[in-house]
Amino acid sequence: MINPTDITALILAGGRGSRMGGVDKGLQNFMGLPLALHTLTRLQMGGGVRQIMINANRNLAAYESFGVPVWPDVLADDAGPLAGFLTGLERCETPYLLTVPCDTPLLPLDLAQRLAAALEAEDADIAMAAAPEAGKDGHRQVRTQPVFCLLRTGLLESLLRFTQDGGRKIGAWAALHPTAVVAFDAPGDDPQAFFNANTLAELQQLESRAT
Secondary structure, eight states: OOOGGGEEEEEEEOSOOGGGTSOOGGGSEETTEEHHHHHHHHHHHHTOOSEEEEEESSOHHHHHTTSSOEEOOSSSSOOTHHHHHHHHHHHOOSSEEEEEETTOTTOOTTHHHHHHHHHHHTTOSEEEEEEEEEOTTSOEEEEEEEEEEEEEGGGHHHHHHHHHTTOOOHHHHHTTSOEEEEEOOSTTSOTTTTOOOOSHHHHHHHHHHHO
């Protein structure tokens, strides 16, 4: 069994928030608190990790006020979430890194435990969450959620090469390694757990559902 003391969690808050009008998404209000603080609290409540870090590229003092280490991207250009992955792997002092976005305040409390169990059971390098989503035809399908990953920290060199070669897609990089996909679609799983707020309207919609 992978011990929680072997896992560090990284909250990805380094995006530009372009679909929210350029605001810092992680600091937007949800139920009276910043989105990223909700994510941090969920991770702490779950108890599946040893420590938590935040990847942010602006308003660093605001994120530091949450009481955890804050690290900006190590890549100069806008490399998207993989830049956060790379930053986390470089700073991680445990054998495993759990990545989560800052805009899913209802993420599963048992996220780390279920990803860890699958990674070990399948002897994989990466465990990636999957969850039900409504398709264009209205039918719900279980789809991968690439920003929710548990990574072996030994993948640092692989990710460094991938990004240096111009790679920017999480799925394309994950395809290079044994990956366990973990479906969060059991009867007791919250269907809203992986709903991410990309716009202010979606954030308000999520808040109305949560109240």
